Amino acid sequence: MDFTGVKVFSATKAKEREELGEVLTRWLQSNPDIEVVDRSVRQSSDNEFHCLTIILFYRRVPKA
Numbered sequence: 001m002d003f004t005g006v007k008v009f010s011a012t013k014a015k016e017r018e019e020l021g022e023v024l025t026r027w028l029q030s031n032p033d034i035e036v037v038d039r040s041v042r043q044s045s046d047n048e049f050h051c052l053t054i055i056l057f058y059r060r061v062p063k064a
Contacts, residue, residue, distance in 0.1 A: 003037050003057040010053040017052045024054060034058040 009024050011017045028036075038057040045051065 002059060004059045005034070005057075007056045007058065008053060009056075010051060012049050012051045014050075017050070020052060020054065024056075033061050033063065035061050 007027065009020055009027075011020045028034075036056050036058050040055040040057075042053040042055070043051065044053075
């Protein structure tokens with residue numbers, strides 16, 4: 001797996017977690033020159049907070 005960049009999306013508040021997929025989709029749409037080569041989804045929590053993190057590993061696609 002060759003990648004040239006990493007983008008991390010993270011949210012702790014319920015509303016932010018609900019919107020995280022839309023935030024990620026908007027970022028992908030605004031960066032059409034990248035190819036996602038791997039991803040990781042992490043969830044962590046303690047007594048008060050729940051954190052959702054999505055990590056994208058990507059590479060730039062050469063323009064034709």
